[in-house]
Amino acid sequence: MTTALPLPRAGSGKRSRRLVALLDLLSSGETVSLHRIVDELAVSVATARRDLADLEDQGLLTRTHGGARIAAAAVEVPVRLRAGTSHRTKQLIARRAATFLPQGPYAVAIGGGTTAAEVARALVFRGELTIVTNSLTTAGEIGSRPNLRVLVTGGIVRPNSFELVGVLAENTFSALNVGTAFLGADGLSAAGGVTTHDEIEARTNAAMVGNAQRTVVVADSSKIGRVTLARVADLAGVHDVVTDSGAPGEELERIRACGPRVHVVAV
Known part of the structure; x- marks a missing residue:
């Protein structure tokens, strides 16, 4: 019988942010020394070594003599770490986005990701609402609400995001x-449109927005101006973008010029 690898104890927002910052520091692919990690993150050597051990157990990095480098397969931060970062900001973005819905019977689709999950939480007290999702995390949180009708797609589970993807989800x-x-x-950028790390996830998300009358992208400021591997949608097909006041103003203007209405929440 195999034993599951231990998950990092990233329960606090402070530790989640530190682990994400550590992965960002290693994202260039080069080996980073332990001394640099200690200096950049302002932590003790013991804390840095514990964090490195936790992330290595998950296959996200490889420790080397005197340092560490990112693992070849680690292209995105797992959702269990992202959930603790910028939580208040994501709540504000989600609450603004939730105000776009009309009253009365209505159907929405909600994809994966921590900000989209906050949208679902902002809608839990709505009545006459049908929510279609491919996020196991979201479905688990809202599925027991008697006032909501929750439909979950089939598909293959992506371990990093707990999303169902592939042909079944797309269908x-x-x-x-x-x-x-x-x-x-x-x-999310004017040049790249809406992008994600995984091409299969991108196709699933494209199917999600394909039959929607209105597409709303919810993304905190760290995603604005960034381009990742796989394109989900062109901005011409996006009706609204909701982000926070930390986003670069020049890039928001370029996004507006592509067609979407841009809504900025103050943080």
Whole structure:
């Protein structure tokens, strides 16, 4: 019998932010020394070594003599670490996005990602609402609400995001018509459009927005101006973007020029 690898104890927002900062520091692919990690993150040697050990256990990095480098397969931060970062900002973005929905019977699609999950939480007290999602995290949180009708797609589970992706998920989304699709993003820019780290996830998300009357992208300021591997949608197909006041103003203007309405929440 195999034993599951231990997950990092990233329960606090402070530690989650530190682990994400550590992965960002290693993102260039070069080996980073332990001394630099200690200096950059302002932590003790013991703390740095503990964090490195936790992340190595998950296959996100490889420790070397005197330092560490990013693992070849680690292209995105797992959702369990991202959930603790910028939580208040994501709540404000989600609450603004939730105000776009009309009253009365309505159907929405909600994709994966921590900001999209906050949109679902902002809608838990709505009545006459149908929510279609491919996020196991979101479905688990809102599925027990008697006032909501929750539909979950089939598909293959992506370990990093707990999303269902692939043909089964795409077919479910393609068979349904929804009023609004709430789409998270790993990158959002005028040049790249809406992008994500995984090409299969990108195709699933494209199917989600394909039959939506309105597409709303929810993305905190760290995603603005960023381009990742796989394109989900061109900005011409996005109706609204909701982000926070930390986003670069010049890039927001370029995004507006591509067509979407841009809504900025103050943080």
